[in-house]
Amino acid sequence: MSQYRTFTAQDAVEYAKQFGGLDDPSSLVEAQEVGDGNLNLVFKIFDTAGVSRIIVKQALPYVRCVGESWPLTLDRARLEAQTLVEHYQHSPLHTVKIHHFDPALAVMVMEDLSSHNIWRGELINNRYYPQAARQLGEYLAHTLFHTSDFYLHPHDKKAQVAKFINPEMCEITEDLFFNDPYQIHERNNYPAELENDVAALREDAQLKIAVASLKHRFFSHAEALLHGDIHSGSIFVADGSLKAIDAEFGYFGPIGFDVGTAIGNLLLNFCGLPGHLGIRDAAAAREQRLTDIQELWTTFAERFQALVNEKARDTALSTPGYASAFLKKVWHDAIGFCGTELIRRSVGLSHVADIDTIQDDAMRHECLRHAITLGRALIVLAERIDNAEELVARVRQYS
Amino acid sequence: MSQYRTFTAQDAVEYAKQFGGLDDPSSLVEAQEVGDGNLNLVFKIFDTAGVSRIIVKQALPYVRCVGESWPLTLDRARLEAQTLVEHYQHSPLHTVKIHHFDPALAVMVMEDLSSHNIWRGELINNRYYPQAARQLGEYLAHTLFHTSDFYLHPHDKKAQVAKFINPEMCEITEDLFFNDPYQIHERNNYPAELENDVAALREDAQLKIAVASLKHRFFSHAEALLHGDIHSGSIFVADGSLKAIDAEFGYFGPIGFDVGTAIGNLLLNFCGLPGHLGIRDAAAAREQRLTDIQELWTTFAERFQALVNEKARDTALSTPGYASAFLKKVWHDAIGFCGTELIRRSVGLSHVADIDTIQDDAMRHECLRHAITLGRALIVLAERIDNAEELVARVRQYS
Numbered sequence: 001m002s003q004y005r006t007f008t009a010q011d012a013v014e015y016a017k018q019f020g021g022l023d024d025p026s027s028l029v030e031a032q033e034v035g036d037g038n039l040n041l042v043f044k045i046f047d048t049a050g051v052s053r054i055i056v057k058q059a060l061p062y063v064r065c066v067g068e069s070w071p072l073t074l075d076r077a078r079l080e081a082q083t084l085v086e087h088y089q090h091s092p093l094h095t096v097k098i099h100h101f102d103p104a105l106a107v108m109v110m111e112d113l114s115s116h117n118i119w120r121g122e123l124i125n126n127r128y129y130p131q132a133a134r135q136l137g138e139y140l141a142h143t144l145f146h147t148s149d150f151y152l153h154p155h156d157k158k159a160q161v162a163k164f165i166n167p168e169m170c171e172i173t174e175d176l177f178f179n180d181p182y183q184i185h186e187r188n189n190y191p192a193e194l195e196n197d198v199a200a201l202r203e204d205a206q207l208k209i210a211v212a213s214l215k216h217r218f219f220s221h222a223e224a225l226l227h228g229d230i231h232s233g234s235i236f237v238a239d240g241s242l243k244a245i246d247a248e249f250g251y252f253g254p255i256g257f258d259v260g261t262a263i264g265n266l267l268l269n270f271c272g273l274p275g276h277l278g279i280r281d282a283a284a285a286r287e288q289r290l291t292d293i294q295e296l297w298t299t300f301a302e303r304f305q306a307l308v309n310e311k312a313r314d315t316a317l318s319t320p321g322y323a324s325a326f327l328k329k330v331w332h333d334a335i336g337f338c339g340t341e342l343i344r345r346s347v348g349l350s351h352v353a354d355i356d357t358i359q360d361d362a363m364r365h366e367c368l369r370h371a372i373t374l375g376r377a378l379i380v381l382a383e384r385i386d387n388a389e390e391l392v393a394r395v396r397q398y399s
Numbered sequence: 400m401s402q403y404r405t406f407t408a409q410d411a412v413e414y415a416k417q418f419g420g421l422d423d424p425s426s427l428v429e430a431q432e433v434g435d436g437n438l439n440l441v442f443k444i445f446d447t448a449g450v451s452r453i454i455v456k457q458a459l460p461y462v463r464c465v466g467e468s469w470p471l472t473l474d475r476a477r478l479e480a481q482t483l484v485e486h487y488q489h490s491p492l493h494t495v496k497i498h499h500f501d502p503a504l505a506v507m508v509m510e511d512l513s514s515h516n517i518w519r520g521e522l523i524n525n526r527y528y529p530q531a532a533r534q535l536g537e538y539l540a541h542t543l544f545h546t547s548d549f550y551l552h553p554h555d556k557k558a559q560v561a562k563f564i565n566p567e568m569c570e571i572t573e574d575l576f577f578n579d580p581y582q583i584h585e586r587n588n589y590p591a592e593l594e595n596d597v598a599a600l601r602e603d604a605q606l607k608i609a610v611a612s613l614k615h616r617f618f619s620h621a622e623a624l625l626h627g628d629i630h631s632g633s634i635f636v637a638d639g640s641l642k643a644i645d646a647e648f649g650y651f652g653p654i655g656f657d658v659g660t661a662i663g664n665l666l667l668n669f670c671g672l673p674g675h676l677g678i679r680d681a682a683a684a685r686e687q688r689l690t691d692i693q694e695l696w697t698t699f700a701e702r703f704q705a706l707v708n709e710k711a712r713d714t715a716l717s718t719p720g721y722a723s724a725f726l727k728k729v730w731h732d733a734i735g736f737c738g739t740e741l742i743r744r745s746v747g748l749s750h751v752a753d754i755d756t757i758q759d760d761a762m763r764h765e766c767l768r769h770a771i772t773l774g775r776a777l778i779v780l781a782e783r784i785d786n787a788e789e790l791v792a793r794v795r796q797y798s
Contacts, residue, residue: 149618154573155566157618162561167554174553178715205720212721215713219548219556220621314614316577321604322611 083250137299256333264341275358342375482649536698655732663740741774
């Protein structure tokens with residue numbers, strides 16, 4: 001095993017030649033670092049024709065954020081690579097392909113997706129990919145079913161749970177989703193104009209009990225190997241294609257967390273649309289987001305149920321009627337987690353471009369306020385929202 | 400590390416001298432094997448005065464049962480010792496003390512409890528220990544709170560979950576509790592006269608969905624380090640004292656499983672009492688069991704809540720009102736798991752002496768039928784039984 005060192009562009013080219021699995025490795029000549037530099041180095045490796053052929057990604061041993069620096073385990077590169085490899089086995093169409101991984105260097109070589117764009121940017125720019133919601137539902141159903149107790153042998157499941165224990169990355173989620181927005185904390189990040197709205201969260205006993213319950217489920221419900229951070233910024237899309245990337249938060253957790261994060265980011269886009277489009281276009285795009293959410297859930301639930309019918313191996317969990325009862329619980333969990341995503345992206349450390357890039361202050365604040373109000377409603381009403389149609393009705397009620 | 404070999408009585412004496420932590424180890428002279436020989440060797444080690452001073456317990460690499468033999472991991476000795484050591488830290492009054500443990504020999508040296516009796520035998524013989532139910536509630540509250548997300552640092556919790564992964568022993572529970580009684584299986588064990596009652600379980604769609612949900616929670620809800628097998632046969636009692644032993648099923652699972660198993664064994668005794676006592680004595684003892692169950696739950700819930708108030712370290716889970724909401728879920732889980740214990744002890748491989756030692760065939764069958772009927776009712780009604788008084792009312796309704 002090699003010792004850790006930070007890659008230069010030339011290191012990345014040499015590494016890609018050796019481990020990229022290309023037929024013509026000697027054609028690789030140049031690397032460009034395209035990561036944001038906060039958490040990872042991401043090199044695009046180009047060939048002699050100037051075509052980006054493969055990606056080399058290396059984890060940095062720290063994260064710089066909001067002017068502070070904190071150390072962050074390099075082991076997250078192992079967890080990311082292993083999560084993506086596992087997910088690729090079950091959803092090869094919708095998971096980025098990992099060609100090689102070295103835990104000591106915290107480096108992985110993976111498929112180049114230059115033909116794709118990050119979904120968040122496309123959503124903000126109102127570029128519609130009609131298959132994306134359905135494909136995300138397929139990705140979630142395949143990856144989560146095949147790593148659940150329905151499918152895995154109980155011995156394998158337990159070994160996998162141990163292998164994917166991810167304390168440092170989970171702690172980030174535990175803090176940012178479930179603690180910070182509901183208390184005064186230096187990591188929180190919201191405009192002074194929203195102080196009253198945010199203070200109301202801290203005083204809301206019913207809300208805080210519901211958030212505690214969601215955090216407890218995040219802590220203890222090891223239902224499947226989650227992506228752990230499946231927002232529209234960790235999804236690439238192209239015509240007819242969708243690929244998940246960036247799985248460093250992967251661990252065995254509640255299925256509703258992944259589903260809720262995915263839905264939550266479509267709702268954050270919904271909240272931000274009036275800041276990017278004219279009234280008519282925004283209204284039409286909002287309707288499309290609501291349709292996307294229904295399609296995402298319907299695809300996920302139908303595919304998960306079909307996989308249970310076809311491939312479930314656990315005798316008891318295969319009982320007719322059980323999977324649909326379980327999917328009801330997943331749905332309620334998802335609505336709650338979705339609400340926490342709306343709030344933490346509006347009040348907490350890490351925001352989304354769907355809202356933060358809105359230039360007009362008053363409009364941006366209104367969109368943030370909308371996300372907070374909707375997020376709160378979804379968290380406290382989660383158990384009473386029984387299906388995707390009722391969710392859409394609640395979104396309209398709080399819009 | 401020494402290689403595994405099966406201990407002779409003389410080996411056990413020598414081992415106890417070396418690792419028993421006694422002031423006068425040379426006084427140990429003789430060993431008597433008192434285990435049932437199915438799973439473990441259990442040696443009492445006597446001194447020159449003929450007093451039993453200490454216990455040496457060694458796991459055997461197989462289990463003999465109902466004429467068949469199956470291999471069983473020696474690692475269960477590590478899991479048992481580590482579970483008891485962990486529980487002793489949090490409930491020293493009510494957990495047997497482990498003096499020494501060797502994983503390679505699968506052997507542990509522990510406190511002698513000759514002054515105590517197994518609770519099951521005392522319950523069958525109508526010998527009442529007024530503190531026992533309360534002390535069992537204390538044991539459960541202290542051990543389960545201190546190994547839960549309320550108390551452990553999230554990093555410690557995750558490391559503990561990995562350390563206590565227990566695939567082989569969990570598989571026994573997964574099969575015996577949640578599969579076998581609800582299907583035709585050679586391990587099942589019930590009199591031919593109950594064939595119709597048992598066949599009805601296999602045909603009961605509502606029941607089987609509820610059992611699947613309980614199995615799924617057993618698989619995936621890593622709430623605390625359970626004892627995993629806390630029935631009245633793994634509890635020693637004496638005047639004013641109660642001690643848990645035999646924790647080889649220890650793993651991180653749903654808190655309601657331990658609580659439900661404990662309550663379930665009091666209800667199995669309730670079901671069997673008319674086979675051991677005259678009508679008046681049986682009726683009085685039954686009332687006492689119902690009081691015991693209420694006292695067990697009340698003590699557990701009040702102590703758990705008090706520990707949350709005093710010692711909880713997780714910011715979100717400390718939210719006022721959350722612990723009581725969580726305890727309601729634990730209660731519903733416990734009722735369901737309790738029901739599965741009643742059924743698996745009546746239909747499945749492993750029975751309880753409370754019913755199996757009843758000499759009169761018709762009476763014994765009636766008691767078994769009672770346990771099955773009550774177990775089924777508790778499983779399907781679990782979500783609608785909201786407190787201990789309602790449980791007692793349901794027990795009366797199905798008696």
